[in-house]
Amino acid sequence: MDERVDDDRARGLDAAHEAALRFLDSLDDRPVWPRATLDDMLTAFGGPLPDDGCDAVDVIEEIASRADPGLVAIPGGRFYGFVIGGTHPAALAADWLVSAWDQNSGSASLTPTTVAMERVAGQWMLDLLDLPDTSSVGFVTGGQMANFTCLATARNAVLARAGWDLAERGLRGSPPLRFVVGADRHGSIDRAARFLGIGRADLTVIESDDHGRMRPDALRAALADLSGPLIVCLQAGEVHTGAFDDFTSLIPIAHEHGAWVHVDGAFGLWAAASASLRSLTAGMDLADSWATDAHKTLNVPYDCGMAIVRDPADSIAAFRTGGDYLIYTSLDPWDVTPELSRRARGVPAWAALRSLGRNGVASLMDRLHDNAVAMAEGLASIEGIDVVNEVVYTQVMFRLASDDATRDLGAAILAEGTAAVTGAEWRGRSALRCSMSSWVTTQHDIDRTLDAIRGLVAG
Numbered sequence: 001m002d003e004r005v006d007d008d009r010a011r012g013l014d015a016a017h018e019a020a021l022r023f024l025d026s027l028d029d030r031p032v033w034p035r036a037t038l039d040d041m042l043t044a045f046g047g048p049l050p051d052d053g054c055d056a057v058d059v060i061e062e063i064a065s066r067a068d069p070g071l072v073a074i075p076g077g078r079f080y081g082f083v084i085g086g087t088h089p090a091a092l093a094a095d096w097l098v099s100a101w102d103q104n105s106g107s108a109s110l111t112p113t114t115v116a117m118e119r120v121a122g123q124w125m126l127d128l129l130d131l132p133d134t135s136s137v138g139f140v141t142g143g144q145m146a147n148f149t150c151l152a153t154a155r156n157a158v159l160a161r162a163g164w165d166l167a168e169r170g171l172r173g174s175p176p177l178r179f180v181v182g183a184d185r186h187g188s189i190d191r192a193a194r195f196l197g198i199g200r201a202d203l204t205v206i207e208s209d210d211h212g213r214m215r216p217d218a219l220r221a222a223l224a225d226l227s228g229p230l231i232v233c234l235q236a237g238e239v240h241t242g243a244f245d246d247f248t249s250l251i252p253i254a255h256e257h258g259a260w261v262h263v264d265g266a267f268g269l270w271a272a273a274s275a276s277l278r279s280l281t282a283g284m285d286l287a288d289s290w291a292t293d294a295h296k297t298l299n300v301p302y303d304c305g306m307a308i309v310r311d312p313a314d315s316i317a318a319f320r321t322g323g324d325y326l327i328y329t330s331l332d333p334w335d336v337t338p339e340l341s342r343r344a345r346g347v348p349a350w351a352a353l354r355s356l357g358r359n360g361v362a363s364l365m366d367r368l369h370d371n372a373v374a375m376a377e378g379l380a381s382i383e384g385i386d387v388v389n390e391v392v393y394t395q396v397m398f399r400l401a402s403d404d405a406t407r408d409l410g411a412a413i414l415a416e417g418t419a420a421v422t423g424a425e426w427r428g429r430s431a432l433r434c435s436m437s438s439w440v441t442t443q444h445d446i447d448r449t450l451d452a453i454r455g456l457v458a459g
């Protein structure tokens with residue numbers, strides 16, 4: 001390598017290192033919500049592409065000087081919007097190595113280090129979550145793609161069982177497939193269905209209870225009227241309430257009818273890693289596939305989701321390009337997900353798991369739940385605030401007496417800057433949601449947040 005390029009690379013990495021630390025060091029004091037709009041940032045970074053290039057260190061310094069006002073303090077301790085984790089130090093550092101290594105991690109023979117690390121991370125996770133240890137684990141970008149990957153596998157498998165070879169014959173003329181979902185499913189389920197040629201008309205929507213859990217009696221009644229290939233989609237962790245479906249009741253009902261059962265557990269699956277939260281996931285291991293994220297509750301950097309399928313032969317049947325479905329001693333990453341070339345996004349998951357250890361993952365889950373309980377108690381003690389849900393996991397939903405007041409409070413919290421929560425609609429009314437998903441959040445963060453909200457509510 002020529003010396004100038006070598007030097008440019010080292011100085012570029014040093015500049016990025018410094019800029020990264022400057023951002024991370026600012027997290028405790030900066031407003032959590034960005035101060036700049038998209039238009040501001042388009043102006044900052046836009047204009048015509050210059051004719052001449054510049055060296056890496058200048059590029060990084062230009063980025064660092066312009067980016068700051070448009071960055072959101074997601075890795076800090078007071079970002080509670082959506083369901084988004086922070087970044088564990090070992091996972092962040094490992095993620096830098098992933099880029100430096102530049103391993104195209106679709107194939108075991110090309111990139112043995114990263115494929116092995118992902119396979120081990122997958123095994124560790126199956127063990128922590130008490131899922132069948134022979135399952136396939138595909139690393140994808142997130143919960144959306146994990147749901148898509150699992151449901152593509154499910155569609156292929158239930159059609160195959162009905163005697164229909166999807167790879168050969170396509171969807172036209174295939175036996176009609178019913179897709180059975182809960183009323184409070186995540187929006188990514190409908191998107192995944194849409195990508196798979198499963199339309200709204202193919203959905204059977206099952207009523208849920210006041211916390212968004214599918215009603216077993218309603219599932220039983222609906223399945224009594226359905227026949228043919230069936231997929232039932234359940235949920236571990238409803239985004240508003242954090243509630244978990246009653247897997248022990250629901251999965252056997254679905255299996256009696258020959259359905260494939262998929263569990264969307266983008267953040268909820270991780271409850272199984274804690275002795276005190278595990279009961280929420282009871283019976284979940286009976287399902288046929290599970291989707292989860294490492295970039296939420298495990299706190300690895302974006303992007304990292306996992307598509308888990310009980311029988312690897314079903315994954316291979318859906319995704320392997322040619323070859324024998326039954327040979328899975330030589331399972332390649334591209335045999336179990338839609339992707340070919342990709343970054344080794346499982347390496348930061350390996351690093352987070354190694355850094356935390358079994359006990360560390362359990363205590364992280366416990367801490368996130370304790371934080372949610374503390375936040376809910378604090379919010380409930382503020383005059384005028386109602387906590388809407390029973391806090392079984394990491395989600396806290398609250399509101400004021402009127403929808404307008406609730407929405408105004410949401411906007412005021414973002415403008416004030418101490419913390420970020422996001423708005424939601426629940427049972428026809430406006431609410432605000434705190435997701436306690438970050439390893440960084442301390443009692444001090446919760447106290448600062450409550451003080452800020454108390455001040456805003458008092459006006």
Ligand SMILES: *Cc1c(COP(=O)(O)O)cnc(C)c1O
Nearest residue numbers: 083142143144145186188266293
């Ligand atoms: C976040 C979430 C998803 C989507 O995951 P992404 O990582 O954003 O793609 C799906 N289901 C549930 C329950 C979620 O919370």
